[in-house]
Amino acid sequence: MGFWKNLFSGTDTSAFDPNSKFRPVPNYDGEILFSTDRNLDLYELEELCDAVGWSRRPIRKVRIAIEHSFIVVTMWYQKGQFKRLIGFARATSDHAFNATVWDVVVHPEFQGKGLGKELMREVIHLLRKEDISNISLFADGHVVTFYQQLGFSPDPEGIKGMFWYPPY
Amino acid sequence: MGFWKNLFSGTDTSAFDPNSKFRPVPNYDGEILFSTDRNLDLYELEELCDAVGWSRRPIRKVRIAIEHSFIVVTMWYQKGQFKRLIGFARATSDHAFNATVWDVVVHPEFQGKGLGKELMREVIHLLRKEDISNISLFADGHVVTFYQQLGFSPDPEGIKGMFWYPPY
Numbered sequence: 001m002g003f004w005k006n007l008f009s010g011t012d013t014s015a016f017d018p019n020s021k022f023r024p025v026p027n028y029d030g031e032i033l034f035s036t037d038r039n040l041d042l043y044e045l046e047e048l049c050d051a052v053g054w055s056r057r058p059i060r061k062v063r064i065a066i067e068h069s070f071i072v073v074t075m076w077y078q079k080g081q082f083k084r085l086i087g088f089a090r091a092t093s094d095h096a097f098n099a100t101v102w103d104v105v106v107h108p109e110f111q112g113k114g115l116g117k118e119l120m121r122e123v124i125h126l127l128r129k130e131d132i133s134n135i136s137l138f139a140d141g142h143v144v145t146f147y148q149q150l151g152f153s154p155d156p157e158g159i160k161g162m163f164w165y166p167p168y
Numbered sequence: 169m170g171f172w173k174n175l176f177s178g179t180d181t182s183a184f185d186p187n188s189k190f191r192p193v194p195n196y197d198g199e200i201l202f203s204t205d206r207n208l209d210l211y212e213l214e215e216l217c218d219a220v221g222w223s224r225r226p227i228r229k230v231r232i233a234i235e236h237s238f239i240v241v242t243m244w245y246q247k248g249q250f251k252r253l254i255g256f257a258r259a260t261s262d263h264a265f266n267a268t269v270w271d272v273v274v275h276p277e278f279q280g281k282g283l284g285k286e287l288m289r290e291v292i293h294l295l296r297k298e299d300i301s302n303i304s305l306f307a308d309g310h311v312v313t314f315y316q317q318l319g320f321s322p323d324p325e326g327i328k329g330m331f332w333y334p335p336y
């Protein structure tokens with residue numbers, strides 16, 4: 001797969017075509033591109049996370065987390081020479097059975113246009129390509145429907161997502 | 169921490185003492201030991217998983233999963249020269265923020281004696297020692313109470329565990 005990949009059109013969501021060329025996205029005066037390169041500007045990522053109101057995290061730890069994620073997907077808006085980070089997602093994995101998706105974010109200015117779904121489809125596509133059969137995530141209540149539309153089920157067969165909290 | 173570690177007594181479950189010596193566990197004519205060594209006999213692990221009725225998984229993939237887990241904890245029953253694998257758990261992680269626990273198993277002959285809790289306390293202890301703040305897991309309905317007793321909360325703040333299923 002090429003280093004950069006353009007956004008697949010909304011008419012076929014079954015898989016991404018690794019050989020497709022960059023294509024303009026409808027309603028955008030520019031292009032939406034995906035990358036799996038981890039060598040990104042972590043301050044630009046911090047700005048993106050700031051934009052959606054996430055708590056700041058130490059850059060040093062973010063670097064470690066990215067380094068030890070199984071896949072990292074970034075989404076970019078490009079117009080001419082101008083390129084801007086507008087989305088991010090990553091997944092941890094045992095490289096064999098399970099992957100868990102974390103830190104899914106789309107810049108507010110680019111939300112509501114189906115780009116979050118395209119970002120997640122890219123994540124799913126990459127994990128399936130690596131033969132991961134069990135893709136999981138922990139969704140805030142207000143995005144459960146979003147993930148359901150992508151094929152995720154909450155509490156399938158009664159399985160509960162649980163988090164541990166320190167007893168002090 | 170030593171390679172082998174004995175089971176901590178039930179009177180103090182706050183933390184494991186890495187310097188403690190092997191100690192007999194009440195009601196057992198032998199010792200219960202923990203290890204983080206990944207170089208285990210995968211056929212012995214398969215036998216353990218068979219004993220609780222799990223579907224068989226390719227040994228090749230189990231090896232990859234263990235290799236790419238952040239921590240692996242095995243629990244052993246030892247009496248004299250005899251040593252038997254009676255428990256297993258592992259966690260994937262980004263080495264910075266999140267860890268997710270998978271494949272928690274205790275042999276049926278050793279269930280109902282608090283050993284599952286000791287195994288999980290060991291997992292939590294190791295993850296906390298690595299400065300992981302977010303420990304998560306996906307629990308089958310019938311073990312939700314078990315994990316609650318260990319400090320895990322189901323759906324905290326409305327967060328839903330979700331799994332992706334192929335659309336075909």
